[in-house]
Amino acid sequence: MTIMRNQAFRLSRYPQGKFSMDIFDMVPLPLPHFTEGEFLVMQTHMSLDPVMHAWLQQDKFHHAPPMHIGEILQSYGVGKVVESLNPDFPVGAQVVGLTGWSEYIVGNADMYLMDASLAPEAILSLFYFTGLTAYVSLFKLAQSKQGETLVISDAASAVGSLLGQLAKANGLSVLGITDSEEKCQWLMQEIGFDAAINTHSEHLESQFKAAAPNGIDIFFENSDEPIQELIYPQMNPYGRVIITDMPETQQHKAHPIPNLMQIQHKRLSIQGFEVRDYLELMQESHCVLAEYFAQGKIKYQAHVIEGFENLPETLIQYFNETAPMGKLIVRF
Structure with a gap:
């Protein structure tokens, strides 16, 4: 050679x-x-x-x-x-x-x-650490159930968009949060989210209430933006919060912590997640995601x-x- x-x-x-x-x-x-x-x-x-x-x-x-x-x-x-x-x-x-x-x-x-x-673009977008993160978050940690409502904070990212598609394929209602109207339209029209909210728009609180009229069961947090303050009050009893892939740029920013009394009275569970703790599930996630991909239920x-x-x-x-x-x- x-x-x-x-x-x-x-x-x-x-x-x-x-x-x-x-x-x-x-x-x-x-x-x-x-x-x-x-x-x-x-x-x-x-x-x-x-x-x-x-x-x-x-x-x-x-x-x-x-x-x-x-x-x-x-x-x-x-x-x-x-x-x-x-x-x-x-x-x-x-x-x-x-x-x-x-x-x-x-x-x-x-x-x-x-x-x-498999196209290399598909491998990097849907499998490996991207796929493992979405798979573990939804199926292992959140223990999602059909009919529940999922909110994703950085929904137009590779992980966020895949997670939302997996949730839709399993009968959940999905609300995405992102930072532009273009991304909102992509999430709803191309990826199939039920709703998407632009963090730069007005009347965010009323938008959340309209988009999740039955409350929020699962919150996937990977952005650490102040908008989380609007989400916790709408969490349903026994709701689950999955926190992963937090941007390093946020480590020195001071945001108010969620209301601890709400967490107690609603019996919320908050789970921090590092994907490298679940490497033994990599092949399992590959097999599951390959089936969804072959069926046309997820795209990238x-x-x-x-x-x-x-x-x-x-x-x-x-x-x-x-x-x-x-x-x-x-x-x-």
Whole structure:
């Protein structure tokens, strides 16, 4: 196999405030060496996700340790096995895993084999950590029931939109919260949500009451915005709140905590959730979601940018500007 090049991006400094191009260094690398049990992967697609904000900070706040200066940046990626010393990952197999900003990476048994017929955009949008988060939240933690009402705080994100579709497929009423009218229309017309509310619109309280006339049974919180103050009073007795994927930018913001008396008297349960605690359910979630996908009950929206060299600029726009609908993916 002839390798024309292997390029990578390293972290040159920690960001101060907004992300900028000078935190990245593009460098040529030799083809990585791999040993028995490992394999060489040519990456084809990489997703840019909210967790990257935590990875690129100097202080450890998230479950994942921060990156060090000079290290290759981390991402979730899909690629093809081009050489292998592991019979479980043969040449030509499609894999997904925690990779890095490098055109070629060494894979190991921590990666997951994916059906070769699945588009890489679908894998990153509906499966792997995105799918596992939605699957565990709805079916394992919330223990959702047909006829209940689910509210999703960052509903136009990859996780939020998938979670809502799974809920609709299982007979729940779904209300999405997002930050633009365009996203509201997408959630209702394309994804099938029952209602969507723009946080920048007026009369939010009356909108919530109209959209959830029977109260709220499940609240999926992944944005930590003040609008949560309108949701807790409408929670039904024995309602469940699932909190995950909180943006690192919110860690120093002071928001009023939910009314503890309401939580007590309504017997609400509030569950913090780290997806890495449920890795043993990854294959199970893949199987379940593949069935929903094959039946046309879930679909995805991927915002795809072309070119490995465009990774830094794309990430800067992602964190400094409004996030796109669905999953942000760089294809190279």
